[in-house]
Amino acid sequence: MIVVLVETDADGAAEMSREAIAFARGLSAAGGGVPIDAVVVGELPCSSEQLAGQLATYGVRDVYHATGEAFGAYGGAAWASAVQSVRDSTRAVVVTAAGTPRGMEVLAHLAARLGVAMAANVVSFEGLSPFTVTRQVVGGAALEEMVLDERPAVFTIAGHAVEAQPAESPGAGNLVEVAPEVAAADLVARVVSAEPPAADLSGDLKSARVVVGAGRGAGGADGFGDLLELTELLGGSLGVSRVVTSLGWRPHHEQIGQTGSRISPDLYIACGISGAIQHWAGCASSKAILAINTDAEAPMVAKADYAVIGDLHEIVPAINAELRKRKG
Amino acid sequence: MTNVLVCVKRVVDSSGEVVLSEDAQSVDGRYAGFTVSKHEECAVELAVQATASTGGTATVLTLGEPDAVEQLRSALAVGCTAAVHVEADPSAYGPADVAREVAAVVRDHEAAGRSHDLVLLGNDAADSGDFQVGIRLAYELGRPVVNGAATVEVADGEVVAGVAGPDGHETYRVPLPAVVTVLEGGVEPRYPTVPGRMKAKKVEIEHRTPAVDPVGPKRVRLLLPPPQPSKVDVLGRGADAAPAVVDLFERLGVLAR
Ligand SMILES: Cc1cc2nc3c(=O)[nH]c(=O)nc-3n(C[C@H](O)[C@H](O)[C@H](O)COP(=O)(O)OP(=O)(O)OC[C@H]3O[C@@H](n4cnc5c(N)ncnc54)[C@H](O)[C@@H]3O)c2cc1C
Numbered sequence: 001m002i003v004v005l006v007e008t009d010a011d012g013a014a015e016m017s018r019e020a021i022a023f024a025r026g027l028s029a030a031g032g033g034v035p036i037d038a039v040v041v042g043e044l045p046c047s048s049e050q051l052a053g054q055l056a057t058y059g060v061r062d063v064y065h066a067t068g069e070a071f072g073a074y075g076g077a078a079w080a081s082a083v084q085s086v087r088d089s090t091r092a093v094v095v096t097a098a099g100t101p102r103g104m105e106v107l108a109h110l111a112a113r114l115g116v117a118m119a120a121n122v123v124s125f126e127g128l129s130p131f132t133v134t135r136q137v138v139g140g141a142a143l144e145e146m147v148l149d150e151r152p153a154v155f156t157i158a159g160h161a162v163e164a165q166p167a168e169s170p171g172a173g174n175l176v177e178v179a180p181e182v183a184a185a186d187l188v189a190r191v192v193s194a195e196p197p198a199a200d201l202s203g204d205l206k207s208a209r210v211v212v213g214a215g216r217g218a219g220g221a222d223g224f225g226d227l228l229e230l231t232e233l234l235g236g237s238l239g240v241s242r243v244v245t246s247l248g249w250r251p252h253h254e255q256i257g258q259t260g261s262r263i264s265p266d267l268y269i270a271c272g273i274s275g276a277i278q279h280w281a282g283c284a285s286s287k288a289i290l291a292i293n294t295d296a297e298a299p300m301v302a303k304a305d306y307a308v309i310g311d312l313h314e315i316v317p318a319i320n321a322e323l324r325k326r327k328g
Numbered sequence: 329m330t331n332v333l334v335c336v337k338r339v340v341d342s343s344g345e346v347v348l349s350e351d352a353q354s355v356d357g358r359y360a361g362f363t364v365s366k367h368e369e370c371a372v373e374l375a376v377q378a379t380a381s382t383g384g385t386a387t388v389l390t391l392g393e394p395d396a397v398e399q400l401r402s403a404l405a406v407g408c409t410a411a412v413h414v415e416a417d418p419s420a421y422g423p424a425d426v427a428r429e430v431a432a433v434v435r436d437h438e439a440a441g442r443s444h445d446l447v448l449l450g451n452d453a454a455d456s457g458d459f460q461v462g463i464r465l466a467y468e469l470g471r472p473v474v475n476g477a478a479t480v481e482v483a484d485g486e487v488v489a490g491v492a493g494p495d496g497h498e499t500y501r502v503p504l505p506a507v508v509t510v511l512e513g514g515v516e517p518r519y520p521t522v523p524g525r526m527k528a529k530k531v532e533i534e535h536r537t538p539a540v541d542p543v544g545p546k547r548v549r550l551l552l553p554p555p556q557p558s559k560v561d562v563l564g565r566g567a568d569a570a571p572a573v574v575d576l577f578e579r580l581g582v583l584a585r
């Protein structure tokens with residue numbers, strides 16, 4: 001049995017969770033068709049029947065929906081206790097989740113509770129006996145082969161390591177409503193209030209034909225004027241690196257990468273972005289990439305189809321001027 | 329008054345080319361130099377701020393080779409008041425081993441009348457990236473844990489932590505003693521001053537040997553992703569390349585009509 005923790009967003013099962021199920025299908029096939037069950041916790045964006053129906057198309061057999069007062073607000077320990085109760089009743093030998101902040105947190109709690117190892121950011125599995133996985137380390141600059149010889153094997157899957165494809169043959173998608181007991185100690189650390197995030201506007205970015213990307217090289221929250229003008233001139237969308245969202249220069253919905261959106265435009269113009277593997281995970285499907293970077297040795301330049309070497313604050317305004325000139 | 333313990337790990341600076349050690353068990357830092365992760369720099373800053381506002385102590389801890397004293401001195405130079413060095417080869421330690429050693433320090437200090445009501449760690453170490461030492465530590469100590477906090481404030485026996493999560497700007501309020509792991513972005517780590525460095529040199533570091541033998545990480549080996557041959561077409565340098573860029577836009581058919 002394989003259990004996958006599934007997170008949800010406005011569309012139902014989140015893309016990275018669907019990727020995790022697709023990864024689990026590969027594992028299931030290698031293991032001779034081990035069933036895949038899903039756990040979802042707390043309030044859902046749709047009815048639990050709808051979600052179970054969606055997960056069935058991804059090949060899921062049973063969908064455990066844990067509800068109760070304990071899950072009214074998010075808490076890592078409470079969620080882990082829900083996953084643990086499902087793992088106990090299914091005797092799962094593998095428990096996995098997407099490598100999102102919550103996926104990492106909940107599975108780390110689970111692994112600590114069960115006294116087993118946890119592998120973060122797995123990209124592939126190498127063999128079943130011993131169960132060996134490869135995962136990203138050193139911020140993606142290196143990989144680590146790791147043996148998970150305890151049961152259950154607990155690991156998270158790096159974003160966009162596999163495609164979120166539906167299954168060739170659907171699963172049963174049986175809905176199982178459960179109300180696991182949660183110990184008081186597991187309810188101490190939980191969200192007490194949340195200011196809702198700004199509306200998710202990433203739809204435009206994901207479907208844009210041209211994306212202008214900006215990284216640390218933009219220099220500050222006020223360094224985006226020329227980049228926004230180029231975006232406007234090309235009728236495209238602005239996308240950014242995680243450094244840019246972490247520093248609060250631009251909102252999170254503009255982030256491209258492993259923990260952001262995955263884009264596939266006709267042209268991606270990556271300005272002042274080094275091209276870390278986690279960023280690359282979100283832009284690799286672009287049909288053409290133009291890198292603008294002061295560093296001719298930056299990985300983004302090496303991986304791009306086209307490059308201009310130099311300061312984006314000189315190059316981008318010059319491109320804008322040339323565009324305006326030719327438009328007349 | 330809050331006494332904070334903050335954990336930092338000496339790691340190879342991986343902003344340049346990454347080179348593996350001969351046995352493929354660790355990253356070779358002979359040429360690249362060493363640092364601590366951005367998350368941990370922020371954790372140190374939050375530790376110093378928490379003690380400044382409550383009048384307590386900030387102790388920095390590392391488990392590492394003798395050279396890791398360098399990272400302890402850096403943290404002392406920006407305001408930590410004490411330092412603990414658990415001397416061991418970190419590549420022989422898995423995340424559960426590290427958590428056990430940190431817990432041993434917390435317990436020993438507590439027995440000696442120096443309790444750490446708040447322990448801060450990074451969300452993930454820059455090299456091994458296990459994303460779990462803080463959570464395992466919380467279970468070792470039987471304390472609540474908040475994960476991935478950008479801001480941490482201590483008042484009236486509780487810690488208030490801000491997390492940028494899927495529910496938006498999430499707030500946690502947890503009674504002390506507690507564990508919090510920190511994600512960069514909520515504070516700007518300060519630079520050391522000259523007097524800060526001078527003071528740091530004088531602080532006596534507590535050296536310890538590990539409390540128990542490590543189980544070890546589940547690592548088989550590290551490997552580097554195969555290099556991809558570059559096929560980049562460099563259109564030019566600087567502003568002069570603009571016409572070539574717009575020609576490219578025309579060829580790709582991406583100009584808005
Ligand atoms: C688990 C995990 C998940 C992650 N998820 C993501 C993700 O989803 N998306 C993401 O982007 N990152 C992600 N990251 C972070 C990633 O590892 C990198 O740290 C990040 O992508 C680097 O952003 P950057 O390229 O903007 O900054 P840097 O790496 O600092 O690069 C800045 C670049 O700008 C260039 N530059 C500087 N000034 C100029 C100038 N004036 N003109 C032109 N060029 C200039 C520099 O030469 C350099 O190449 C993740 C990391 C982890 C560990």
Ligand SMILES: Nc1ncnc2c1ncn2[C@@H]1O[C@H](COP(=O)(O)O)[C@@H](O)[C@H]1O
Pocket residue numbers: 335336337338365367368389390391392418423426448449450451452453454456457458459460461462
């Ligand atoms: N050898 C170490 N010494 C001190 N702190 C450590 C060590 N290893 C990990 N940590 C702490 O635990 C955090 C998470 O590490 P990890 O779970 O390994 O990704 C790091 O950011 C550090 O704060």
